[in-house]
Amino acid sequence: MSMFGQVYVKDNQYKIKGDFHHLTPNQPIRDADGWKLLGVTNPRDMTYIHSYGGEAVFFESLSQGKLMATRCDNPKCEAQGTIYQPFRIHCMDCLRKCTVIDMTDLAQKTAKIHTFMVCERSGAFSILDKPIKFINVEFDGVATILMGYLSLGDPKIGMSVVPIFKRTSPTYTILDLSWVPSGTPEKRLPEGFSY
Amino acid sequence: MITFSEQQLKVPKLARPVYLVTAGQSKFDRGFPDKRTEELCIDALTQAAELLNMTPAELKSYIHTCYYGHFADHFGDQLLGEAVIHDRLGLDPLGNIGVKTGGATGGSTLWEAMKTVASGYSDCVLAMGWERMDEVPTDEGNFLISCAADKDWESPLGHIYTGYYAVMAQKYWQVFGKEEESFRRTLAEIAVKHRGYARFNPYAQGPMKITVEDVLKSPVVAYPLRALDCCLMSVGAACAIICDEDTALKLTRNTKNKPLRIWVAAGSHTLRPADRRDMAIPLLPNETADQYKDLEERFPGGGRYPGFTGFLGARMAAWYGYRMAGITDPTEDLDVIELHDAFTISDVQTYEDIGIRPYGEGRTYVESGDCYHTNPHTGKPGKLPSNLSGGLIGCMHAVGATGIMQTFEIATHLWGRWAEVHGDEKIWKSFNRKKPSDWTDLQVKGANRALAISHAGVGSHVTATILMDPDHLLKADA
Numbered sequence: 001m002s003m004f005g006q007v008y009v010k011d012n013q014y015k016i017k018g019d020f021h022h023l024t025p026n027q028p029i030r031d032a033d034g035w036k037l038l039g040v041t042n043p044r045d046m047t048y049i050h051s052y053g054g055e056a057v058f059f060e061s062l063s064q065g066k067l068m069a070t071r072c073d074n075p076k077c078e079a080q081g082t083i084y085q086p087f088r089i090h091c092m093d094c095l096r097k098c099t100v101i102d103m104t105d106l107a108q109k110t111a112k113i114h115t116f117m118v119c120e121r122s123g124a125f126s127i128l129d130k131p132i133k134f135i136n137v138e139f140d141g142v143a144t145i146l147m148g149y150l151s152l153g154d155p156k157i158g159m160s161v162v163p164i165f166k167r168t169s170p171t172y173t174i175l176d177l178s179w180v181p182s183g184t185p186e187k188r189l190p191e192g193f194s195y
Numbered sequence: 196m197i198t199f200s201e202q203q204l205k206v207p208k209l210a211r212p213v214y215l216v217t218a219g220q221s222k223f224d225r226g227f228p229d230k231r232t233e234e235l236c237i238d239a240l241t242q243a244a245e246l247l248n249m250t251p252a253e254l255k256s257y258i259h260t261c262y263y264g265h266f267a268d269h270f271g272d273q274l275l276g277e278a279v280i281h282d283r284l285g286l287d288p289l290g291n292i293g294v295k296t297g298g299a300t301g302g303s304t305l306w307e308a309m310k311t312v313a314s315g316y317s318d319c320v321l322a323m324g325w326e327r328m329d330e331v332p333t334d335e336g337n338f339l340i341s342c343a344a345d346k347d348w349e350s351p352l353g354h355i356y357t358g359y360y361a362v363m364a365q366k367y368w369q370v371f372g373k374e375e376e377s378f379r380r381t382l383a384e385i386a387v388k389h390r391g392y393a394r395f396n397p398y399a400q401g402p403m404k405i406t407v408e409d410v411l412k413s414p415v416v417a418y419p420l421r422a423l424d425c426c427l428m429s430v431g432a433a434c435a436i437i438c439d440e441d442t443a444l445k446l447t448r449n450t451k452n453k454p455l456r457i458w459v460a461a462g463s464h465t466l467r468p469a470d471r472r473d474m475a476i477p478l479l480p481n482e483t484a485d486q487y488k489d490l491e492e493r494f495p496g497g498g499r500y501p502g503f504t505g506f507l508g509a510r511m512a513a514w515y516g517y518r519m520a521g522i523t524d525p526t527e528d529l530d531v532i533e534l535h536d537a538f539t540i541s542d543v544q545t546y547e548d549i550g551i552r553p554y555g556e557g558r559t560y561v562e563s564g565d566c567y568h569t570n571p572h573t574g575k576p577g578k579l580p581s582n583l584s585g586g587l588i589g590c591m592h593a594v595g596a597t598g599i600m601q602t603f604e605i606a607t608h609l610w611g612r613w614a615e616v617h618g619d620e621k622i623w624k625s626f627n628r629k630k631p632s633d634w635t636d637l638q639v640k641g642a643n644r645a646l647a648i649s650h651a652g653v654g655s656h657v658t659a660t661i662l663m664d665p666d667h668l669l670k671a672d673a
């Protein structure tokens with residue numbers, strides 16, 4: 001009986017349990033005319049072990065209903081006071097460690113769609129429903145424009161949106177953050193999500 | 196608001212002149228069930244030798260170091276694929292290195308090759324690029340391409356790169372295109388033009404004789420972009436031989452290839468568009484700050500530069516490249532160009548990024564007809580024809596080879612060999628392709644200077660490759 005690969009960390013060392021790959025037999029590739037051998041298939045199903053490093057707090061916070069950003073507080077930096085979202089561990093100018101700030105409130109009050117795209121297709125391993133409504137969200141006082149997805153309604157440039165968080169059964173990925181039009185009643189939010 | 200230091204804005208200077216002497220490419224196609232990548236690379240190198248009336252072995256004897264552009268290891272499921280090709284080309288024990296910069300890989304490979312010769316390390320180098328994108332089906336391919344976006348912040352969002360790119364197209368479409376039906380038709384015209392030119396290119400994978408209406412009726416991929424607005428996914432290889440002056444003269448003696456001066460410049464911008472910060476527009480020699488003062492008034496929402504509408508990486512590649520080579524007005528100074536038309540809208544955006552038209556007005560270049568070999572409005576030669584190869588939409592996008600294919604194409608115009616390389620019945624036959632009865636010679640007559648833009652995804656890496664006939668330089672000390 002196979003078991004999903006699981007990982008925890010003890011004394012800053014990865015400890016792993018379960019299966020990190022699944023074996024599927026390969027097959028020959030033949031020419032339909034003449035049955036000549038042209039190649040083989042190479043099946044591959046493997047689980048990776050990935051560290052979030054200094055961004056871990058961002059992803060953990062999503063599961064707690066908080067949108068964290070960072071700000072350069074280096075008085076000697078030209079970019080002092082710049083708020084970064086996406087969260088940047090280090091300021092892109094002075095490379096000093098940024099201060100982690102909670103910008104949930106700012107996002108609730110000022111988030112607007114900068115641009116968007118409704119995409120009918122997705123790639124393998126995508127778990128989002130199609131069509132995917134990609135949105136790029138701008139905030140007052142934030143230097144950058146965050147990419148995300150709109151869970152309800154139709155996107156329009158300039159539209160006000162608010163963040164929602166997957167607090168029930170979080171995935172601990174960027175998918176735990178989504179957006180809905182301002183004023184959407186909480187009971188309409190997708191399963192597992194809340195304000 | 197970000198600014199650049201004087202040191203960062205130093206105009207690059209080559210320590211000695213560098214020349215492109217020959218180039219070659221394989222057939223391009225969606226898949227090659229019957230060929231390994233090395234077979235395609237050998238096809239490309241063989242053609243490069245033949246254009247110099249040499250055998251591959253003779254040409255190889257001049258090569259001192261090798262630069263291999265190959266973007267996606269995971270597509271071909273082979274790490275160090277460069278070492279495999281290097282061995283199969285029989286170039287051991289020469290030093291070699293792999294280059295990967297997404298869609299700009301081909302251009303970046305030439306960038307490295309040029310610097311190696313300019314520095315004096317080598318007198319003759321091989322720049323070879325390829326891509327193998329037929330080892331997985333489309334959904335899985337989309338997943339692999341999405342791995343070129345940020346793996347924590349973007350890729351999980353659908354695992355579909357088109358989505359990350361198309362948000363930028365949407366912004367451009369609304370702000371600068373004003374969602375006008377006429378702009379939508381202009382984009383469709385580009386698709387018709389590039390697929391049409393591909394019909395005269397035996398190497399091209401996607402030739403089509405279509406109309407604007409066909410493009411507008413093709414399925415929506417990511418509105419406003421439709422299936423026929425998008426580039427191809429290809430397999431193939433292309434190469435170029437870069438030399439110092441003495442070697443260039445030796446290799447081209449008694450051949451139809453005149454050594455061409457080559458300059459390659461590079462720019463970059465954030466991998467995630469999300470990280471772009473606002474800045475003043477870096478100006479090209481033919482622009483003034485004044486002309487952009489009222490950009491926001493003319494195009495509401497367009498005042499934020501580069502925002503999601505401009506490509507700073509392309510702008511900076513042109514910024515460095517034009518100054519290196521002495522170009523003061525690209526439309527006047529250049530004779531033929533190849534741009535990275537990943538989508539029809541990218542073609543329009545690039546006309547702006549590289550200063551063919553000011554920001555916001557890229558469409559007018561297409562509408563003027565001057566991007567055609569023969570201007571459809573006047574019947575006269577287009578002022579600065581673009582993508583006569585068919586580009587990424589009509590010819591190919593075998594990522595690591597693309598920037599080198601573009602350079603091969605513009606070089607054939609400067610050598611006056613376009614018709615020979617694209618019209619030879621033998622080539623059409625060997626690719627099992629039919630030369631159309633209305634095949635047309637697209638040679639740009641008297642072409643002396645040319646440019647190719649190689650561009651990665653959302654603009655993380657961009658290179659500008661400039662070729663000039665050494666008897667038509669714009670700056671004596673370039």
Ligand SMILES: [Zn+2]
Nearest residue numbers: 072077091094
């Ligand atoms: Zn800083």
